Amino acid sequence: MNFDFDVIQRSWVYLFSTGMSFTLELTGLAMVGGITVGTLLAMMRLSSIKSVSFAATSYVNLIRSMPLVLVIFWFYFLVPYIGAWIIGANEPIRVGAFSSSLITFILFEAAYYCEIMRAGIQSIPRGQVWAGYALGMNYWQTMGHIVLPQAFRNMIPVLLTQTIVLFQDVSLVYVLSITDFVGAAAKVAQRDGRLIEMYLFVAVVYFVLCFGLSALVKRLQQKVAIIR
Amino acid sequence: MNYNWNWRIFWDASPDGVGTYMDTLWSGLIWTLATALSAWVMALILGALIGTIRTMPNKWAARFANGYVELFRNIPLLVQMFLWYFVMPELMPAAIGDWLKALPNSSFITAVICLGFFTSSRVAVQVSAGINALPRGQKMAGTALGLTLPQTYRYVLLPMAFRIVIPPLTSEFLNIIKNSSVALTIGLMELTARARSMQEFSFQVFEAFTAATLIYIVVNIIVVNLMRFIETRVAIPGFITSGTAGAGGH
Numbered sequence: 001m002n003f004d005f006d007v008i009q010r011s012w013v014y015l016f017s018t019g020m021s022f023t024l025e026l027t028g029l030a031m032v033g034g035i036t037v038g039t040l041l042a043m044m045r046l047s048s049i050k051s052v053s054f055a056a057t058s059y060v061n062l063i064r065s066m067p068l069v070l071v072i073f074w075f076y077f078l079v080p081y082i083g084a085w086i087i088g089a090n091e092p093i094r095v096g097a098f099s100s101s102l103i104t105f106i107l108f109e110a111a112y113y114c115e116i117m118r119a120g121i122q123s124i125p126r127g128q129v130w131a132g133y134a135l136g137m138n139y140w141q142t143m144g145h146i147v148l149p150q151a152f153r154n155m156i157p158v159l160l161t162q163t164i165v166l167f168q169d170v171s172l173v174y175v176l177s178i179t180d181f182v183g184a185a186a187k188v189a190q191r192d193g194r195l196i197e198m199y200l201f202v203a204v205v206y207f208v209l210c211f212g213l214s215a216l217v218k219r220l221q222q223k224v225a226i227i228r
Numbered sequence: 229m230n231y232n233w234n235w236r237i238f239w240d241a242s243p244d245g246v247g248t249y250m251d252t253l254w255s256g257l258i259w260t261l262a263t264a265l266s267a268w269v270m271a272l273i274l275g276a277l278i279g280t281i282r283t284m285p286n287k288w289a290a291r292f293a294n295g296y297v298e299l300f301r302n303i304p305l306l307v308q309m310f311l312w313y314f315v316m317p318e319l320m321p322a323a324i325g326d327w328l329k330a331l332p333n334s335s336f337i338t339a340v341i342c343l344g345f346f347t348s349s350r351v352a353v354q355v356s357a358g359i360n361a362l363p364r365g366q367k368m369a370g371t372a373l374g375l376t377l378p379q380t381y382r383y384v385l386l387p388m389a390f391r392i393v394i395p396p397l398t399s400e401f402l403n404i405i406k407n408s409s410v411a412l413t414i415g416l417m418e419l420t421a422r423a424r425s426m427q428e429f430s431f432q433v434f435e436a437f438t439a440a441t442l443i444y445i446v447v448n449i450i451v452v453n454l455m456r457f458i459e460t461r462v463a464i465p466g467f468i469t470s471g472t473a474g475a476g477g478h
Contacts, residue, residue, distance in 0.1 A: 065402070065448040066441055067409035070420045074441075077433045081231065168304035175413060182306060195314045203303050203311055210302035 007194040008201050019184030020205075026102060026180070027167045033106035034166070035159060038113025043143065045118055056114070063111035068172055075104040076176055097178045101170075109166050116158050120151030157221040164213050168206065181205070237432045238439065249426050249436075256422030257443055263339050263418060264405040270344030271404065272397075275351025276390070280381065282356040293352065300349035305342075305410050312342040313414040339411035347404045351397065358393035359385055391462045398455040402448060419443060 044056035063071065079100050080092035087093070124147050132142035152159075171182040179187065182202055189198035238250045281293040300308070313335065317325040331337060362385060370380030412421035423440035427433045 062441075062445070065406075065445050067406035067420055067444065069409040069412065070423070070437065070440055070444070073420070073424060073427075074437050077427075077437070171304040171306045172410065174306060182304070182310075186310075195310075196318050199307065199310045199315050203307050206304055206307060207299070207302045211298060214302070 003197060004194055005197050005201075007188065007192050007197050011188045011192075011198075015181065015184050015188070018179055019181035022098070022179060023167070023170050023181040026098070026105060026170050026173075027163065029102055030105035030109055030166060030170075031163045033102070034109035034113045035117075037106060037110035039117045039148065041110055041114035042117035042121055045114065046121060060111045060114050063108055064115075068108060068169055069175055071108050072101070072104050072172060072175060075107070076100055079103055097173075097176065101173045101176070101178060105166065105170065109162070109169075112162055112165075113159065116155050116162060117151060119158075120155035121147055123154055124150050153224060156224055157217050160217045160220070161214070164210055164217070167213075168210065171206075231434065233435070234432055235435060237430050237435050240430070242426065243429050244425065249430065252422050252426055253419065253436075253439055253443065256417060256419035256440075257447075259336070259416060260405065260408050260418040260420075261447075263336060263343065263408045263411060263416065264401075266340045267343035267347060267408070268401060268404050270340065271347035271351050271400075274344065274348035276355050277352075278348060279352035279355025280359065280386065282352060283359045285377070293356075297349045297352055300346050305346055305407055306413060308346055309339070309342050309410055309414050313338045335411065335414045335416040338414060339408065339416050343404055343407055343411070346407070347400060350400050350403070354393045354396045354400065355389060357396075358389035361392060362388055388464065391464050394455070394459050394462060398452065398459075401455065402451055405447060405451070406444070 041056045041060060044052050045060065047053045047056075066074075079095050083089075083093040083095060084091060128146055128150075129142055132146045137145070170180055173180050174182050174186065177183065185198045185202045189195045192198075238253075239248050241247065242249045242252045244252060278293045278296050281289050282297070284290055284293075303311075316338075317328040319325075320328065328334065366384055366388070367380055370384040371377070375383065408416075408418055409420035411418060412424070417425070419440055423436045426436040430436070
């Protein structure tokens with residue numbers, strides 16, 4: 001058996017500039033979108049209006065009982081129809097690979113971020129909400145100025161841990177033949193017939209990144225912890 | 229918008245020769261459950277072992293177990309699938325590698341091994357969290373009574389810890405069922421793959437995916453209720469603290 005790790009030297013620029021940049025961009029945007037939608041979902045779940053909280057709970061439970069691969073397929077086919085419905089077109093519109101997977105990941109991860117934010121909001125003593133109302137603040141002011149800033153701070157480590165999971169999950173866009181980091185590596189591997197070297201390299205890169213990030217999150221956790 | 233709904237498609241014959249599209253999805257479900265259950269058995273055994281080692285006083289043993297957990301946690305499942313399927317047989321001696329590749333259900337076996345190791349690291353985290361959730365006095369009392377360390381684990385710590393970790397293990401079990409869908413990348417014809425192939429042959433995208441989604445939801449509900457039943461049967465009276473380790477993950 002002969003190894004040829006030269007293939008990595010030949011292709012690493014392509015792997016990182018095309019593949020990894022796609023993965024990172026998708027991870028970053030999906031994180032921002034997912035946390036935003038997730039926070040809104042969490043607020044809906046905790047709403048005193050029954051129908052609102054029921055809708056949010058059903059959505060979260062539905063998404064959480066489906067495998068990500070199936071959700072990716074769902075949205076890949078569904079998004080063109082929804083787009084057509086929004087702009088009133090007759091034919092399903094064409095949606096690029098990036099926007100399609102971005103929508104998928106925002107809506108999928110939102111269900112998971114929602115559960116984290118719900119725990120964060122519930123960790124704030126009820127008295128603070130009442131104090132806000134007593135001061136004459138409305139719901140959005142109380143949430144925006146009092147509850148959410150603390151909830152975020154309490155949950156930063158968990159949110160970031162979930163983001164590392166998201167970073168790993170992005171690799172599943174491979175099933176749509178998109179050139180993310182794994183997709184790029186798979187293309188080079190098949191072209192050059194160097195599967196062993198490429199997949200080992202991909203594994204090492206992911207391991208180093210995720211391990212390093214988790215270590216950072218752990219340190220951050222000690223830093224941001226609110227002393228009570 | 230013009231999409232031709234055709235819910236009767238499930239009774240049409242499918243080109244893969246299994247029978248109707250309904251049979252196609254059914255056999256997908258069987259493969260999903262077979263993969264998830266076999267991998268779950270493996271994950272439980274390995275995870276209990278590694279999780280216990282993580283809490284041992286021996287520094288090197290704990291370090292090894294931590295390394296094991298980090299290794300399987302920090303590589304995406306998809307990449308791990310590829311490593312087991314494409315890389316592993318090549319790194320073996322040629323004879324074993326060829327034998328592995330020629331196995332009739334090689335993608336099933338690979339998926340089970342991969343999911344088993346992947347999930348075992350998560351089970352290990354829960355098990356060691358369960359052991360650590362026990363009051364320190366229990367271990368001390370065990371050794372004070374003259375039990376050796378293995379005996380303390382065997383008769384005092386583990387029986388408690390295993391019962392405490394059942395609730396968090398429920399979500400890991402749900403995860404392994406969902407994660408088995410990643411095995412479609414190495415050619416395992418499980419439920420999601422079957423739905424996808426049904427979509428490709430029949431062009432009835434949304435019917436196929438709706439059916440698969442409903443099946444996953446039903447499986448989820450059955451598992452949750454089954455585990456809730458087990459939980460109430462084995463719950464330790466008066467012991468509410470569950471050894472849930474950091475949330476996150478699917």
